[in-house]
Amino acid sequence: MTDLRKDFPLVDDIVYFDNAATSLIPEPVINAMNEFERRYRANVGRGVHRLTSIASQRYFNSHQKVARFIGADAGTTVLTKNTTEAINMVACGLKWNKGDSVVTTALEHHSNLLPWLRLRERGVGVKVLMPHPDGTLDLSAFELAVNDNTRLVAISHASNVLGTILPVKEIAAICNEHGTRLLVDGAQSAPHLPVNVKDIGCDYFCFSGHKMLGPTGTGILWMKDSDISPLLVGGGMIESVSTEDYTLAGGYQRYEAGTPHIAGMIGLGRAVEYLEKAGMDSVREHERRLTRKLLGGLASMENIRIYGPAENMERIGVISFNIEGMHPHEVSHILDEAAAIMTRSGEHCCQPLMRHMGLPGGTVRVSLYLYNTEEEIGLLLETLEEITRRL
Ligand SMILES: Cc1ncc(COP(=O)(O)O)c(C=O)c1O
Structure with missing residues (x-):
C-alpha cells in the first residue's frame, strides 16, 4: 500500500487518522x-x-x-x-x-x-x-x-x-x-x-x-x-x-x-x-495489521483506557480511547501540535452511545485507511507515551 502514498500529497506533511470523518482524496x-x-x-x-x-x-x-x-x-x-x-x-x-x-x-x-x-x-x-x-x-x-x-x-x-x-x-x-x-x-x-x-x-x-x-x-x-x-x-x-x-x-x-x-x-x-x-481484501488486511499494532501499543500503556472490541474480534480500524484525567479535545489538540497527527475527539455524532457508556466528553478516535503506515502508528504511540509521562 505504501506506493499509493504518492497519490495523496497531504500525507507528506501530516499524519491523517480522521478517516471515519472523511478520507483524503487521491x-x-x-x-x-x-x-x-x-x-x-x-x-x-x-x-x-x-x-x-x-x-x-x-x-x-x-x-x-x-x-x-x-x-x-x-x-x-x-x-x-x-x-x-x-x-x-x-x-x-x-x-x-x-x-x-x-x-x-x-x-x-x-x-x-x-x-x-x-x-x-x-x-x-x-x-x-x-x-x-x-x-x-x-x-x-x-x-x-x-x-x-x-x-x-x-x-x-x-x-x-x-x-x-x-x-x-x-x-x-x-x-x-x-x-x-x-x-x-x-x-x-x-x-x-x-x-x-x-x-x-x-x-x-x-x-x-x-x-x-x-x-x-x-x-x-x-x-x-x-x-x-x-x-x-x-x-x-x-x-x-x-x-x-x-x-x-x-x-x-x-x-x-x-x-x-x-x-x-x-x-x-x-x-x-x-x-x-488497490483491492478491498488488501485494504482490509492492511488496516487489520495497523489496528493490531495500535491496539497492542495502547494496551501496554498506563493511564489509557480503550473502548470497543478486542483486536481478534470482527472490527474495523476505528479505535476509541481516553487518557485518564484528560479531556479528549485536549489530547487531540496536543497530538496535532506536537506531531501533526490528526485525530477526532468528542462525541462523534453518537451522543446516546456516549451517554450509555458514561463518557460525557466522548473519546479520542483514531480511524485508519489504506495510506496509513506502521511508522505513523509508531509515531502516535510515542507521542501518547510522552503525553502520559507528563501526567
Ligand atoms: C456510521 C455513520 N453513519 C452516517 C454517517 C453520516 O455520514 P455523512 O456525514 O456523509 O452523511 C457517518 C459519518 O461519520 C457515519 O460514520
Whole structure:
C-alpha cells in the first residue's frame, strides 16, 4: 500500500487518522473532476450536444461502478449528497402507517437515529436496542424486538466510534422471518471491507463517497426495490408532465431531481476504480495489521483506557480511547501540535452511545485507511507515551 502514498500529497506533511470523518482524496480523483470542469462540462440527461453526451455517459458510468463495488447487479443505485441524505430518503419515502415500528440501536450515528425518531410524530414506534460496552449486540435482542409490526430495522454495518462490525447477515435473516425491511448504514464499512449487498440480504444500503476517497458532497443509496417515493420532485426525473399531473421516470432518475454534483459523481466513480485496483481484501488486511499494532501499543500503556472490541474480534480500524484525567479535545489538540497527527475527539455524532457508556466528553478516535503506515502508528504511540509521562 505504501506506493499509493504518492497519490495523496497531504500525507507528506501530516499524519491523517480522521478517516471515519472523511478520507483524503487521491490525485487521479481530483484529475477526473478537473477533466470534467475543463474539457466537457455540461449538464447531464438533457439535450443532445457532444458535451452533454460525454458528461451523461460518464455520470451514468459512475452509477454502474458504484453498484458493482457493492455487488449490486440488480436494484437501483441512487447518487446522493451523503449517507445522511440517503437514510432520510428512505425514512421520508416509505409510506408509514400508524402502529408501524422501527428497530434501531444506540450505536448509531445521529444520521441513522434522528430520521427514525422523527417518525414518532407520525405514530411510528421506535425501539432502540442498547449495545454491550464493546459495541456488540446480541442477536437475541433483535429476535425479541422484531415482530410482524416492525416495518424496518436500521443498523450500522460498522460503528464509527467503537469499530464493532455488526452481524448484518444474521439480522437480515431475522427481518426476513417477519417481512421486515432492513436498512444498513454502510458509511464505515463500504470504504474498508469488501461489501456485497446481495450476500447481506438487506433492502437498503447507504454510504458516503467522501469517506472512500471520493469528493465531499457524494453519497449513495442502493435499494433492492424502488419502493420509496422520491424526496424531491422537479427537473430531470420525469417521464412526462402536464399542467395537471406528471409521470415519474424509472430507475435512479426518479430519485435524482435537479442538476446533480456531476464533477463529484464522476470523481466518485474514479475513487471506486482506485479502491478496486488497490483491492478491498488488501485494504482490509492492511488496516487489520495497523489496528493490531495500535491496539497492542495502547494496551501496554498506563493511564489509557480503550473502548470497543478486542483486536481478534470482527472490527474495523476505528479505535476509541481516553487518557485518564484528560479531556479528549485536549489530547487531540496536543497530538496535532506536537506531531501533526490528526485525530477526532468528542462525541462523534453518537451522543446516546456516549451517554450509555458514561463518557460525557466522548473519546479520542483514531480511524485508519489504506495510506496509513506502521511508522505513523509508531509515531502516535510515542507521542501518547510522552503525553502520559507528563501526567
Ligand atoms: C456510521 C455513520 N453513519 C452516517 C454517517 C453520516 O455520514 P455523512 O456525514 O456523509 O452523511 C457517518 C459519518 O461519520 C457515519 O460514520
